[in-house]
Amino acid sequence: MVERRTPIPVKDAVNKIMDHVHRNGEVEYVTIDECLGRYLGKPLKADHDVPPFDRSPYDGFAIRSEDTQVASSDNPVPLEVIEEIGAGTVAKATLQAKQAIRIMTGAQIPNGADAVIMLELVKEVHENGKTYIQVKRKVASGDNISRQGEDVKNDSVLLDKGTKINEGTVALLATFGYAKVPVYKKPVVGIIATGSELLEVNQPLEPGKIRNSNGYMIAAQIQKIGAEPKFYGKLADDFDTCFEKIKQTLAEVDVLVTTGGVSVGDFDHLPAIYKKLEAEVLFNKIAMRPGSVTTVAVKDGKFLFGLSGNPSACFVGFELFARPAILSLVEADFVHLQKEKAILDKDFPKPNPFTRFVRSRVSIEDGKLMVSPVGLDKSGVVSSIAYANALLMLPGGTRGFERGMEVEVLLLNGEGSASIWEKE
Ligand SMILES: Nc1nc2c(c(=O)[nH]1)N[C@H]1C(S)=C(S)[C@@H](COP(=O)(O)OP(=O)(O)OC[C@H]3O[C@@H](n4cnc5c(N)ncnc54)[C@H](O)[C@@H]3O)O[C@H]1N2
Ligand code: MOO
Ligand SMILES: [Mg+2]
Helix, strand or coil, X not given: CCCCCCXXXXXXXXXXXXXXXXXXXXXXXXXXXXXXXXXXXCCEECCCCECCCCECCCCEEEECHHHHCXXXXXXXXXXXXXXXXXXXXXXXXXXXXXXXXXXXXXXXXXXXXXXXXXXXXXXXXXXXXXXXXXXXXXXXXXXXXEXXXXXXXXXXXXXXXXXXCCHHHHHHHHHCCCXXXXXXXXXXXXXXXXCCCEECCCCXXXXXXXXXXXXXXXXXXXXXXXCEEEEEEEECCCHHHHHHHHHHHHCCCCEEEEECCCCCCCCCCHHHHXXXXXXXXXXCCECEECCCCCEEEEECCEEEEEECCCHHHHHHHHHHHHHHHHXXXXXXXXXXXXXXXXXXXXXECCCCCCEEEEEEEEEEECCEEEEEECCCCCCCCCHHHHHCCEEEEECCCCCCECXXXXXXXXXXXXXXXXXXXXXX
């Protein structure tokens, strides 16, 4: 008698996983040029003001505003230019009455000055070996000065740990002198592809065989979220070989993802392997398509993701279940795919009792997010994954969906969402 499995709702499956997540990521230091895409291991706090000194945002003249109070086009006020400074140089003199210092963008405001007037707004004249500027307008105190700390105040917390490091984060880290950056260690995610039909990528096709595409796809999915894939190869559907390899691999990785062998077939050994491992199986059937057979187990605090062998089911299973578990290890803010509302741009007449995740493409038209399914909507299909940039999420029910309806989509290339599944 074939084992009967009880499907659970997708949100319950995700929540069961999240209840078992340990946020125990270790921190390591990497050089600043290697930190892009990593997750900050410690909060980033300012240890100085930015800018660290009052500075000029323009090429011009540092002046005392009080000297200009009577200035007008009929009454130009001459100020003697006593020094010239570029960015990186600090003026030696303190400005006295009726004096100016020629100053370039980024240079520190000299002592005694309280405003800057742009080069274009003054006329320079030379008299008796001295240089003067003629100021023809009243300048207010503080005009054209970038204030110390206007960008960042000393002691302020800028970024929380778990922030994904982007280009702007790199700039901030450099600003505060982080030649080495504390980041969470990349979770090491082992991958094992099971299936006696599987060939290596570089092998020619043989009767009844196919190339292992899931192994490489999963490695790419892992890499994309900033974790480290470790490929342990493909295995024939032999219980003992698979059991030994899975047991041994689990000891070496933070998370183990397998593909294939989770259904009820004669050569689907994963269920029996979880049993022999004495792993706690969180669920083995989800009310979804594709990926209904996705099985998740926990052994010694480590997750085993038993993804389907069917490529589309494998892809979806990783994105919905493995992704948030792996990203939780690095305290990421947005562990789930980004959920948005979109307008269905094509009829989808096929009703389904289970929630369906359809490989789709989203685009923005007239400010609205539109979504259309792409490729063949079958769990064994590989091509539609390549065309998709979103998963259209259609709730289970007895009816199909029509063009123009509002639907939910999960973006594959978005920043992510902190939570998309409500808890009961
Ligand atoms: N009697 C039933 N049969 C099946 C059921 C069921 O409920 N009752 N569920 C079906 C569903 S849904 C799925 S999904 C699949 C899941 O199968 P497995 O996870 O056990 O995977 P396999 O049987 O090993 O392979 C399925 C399919 O995928 C191909 N495959 C496997 N590995 C790879 C790989 N690394 N790269 C590319 N393609 C791969 C494999 O050749 C098969 O065609 O079970 C249904 N059956
Ligand atoms: O898990 Mo199967 O692909 O439901 O489609
Ligand atoms: Mg099978």
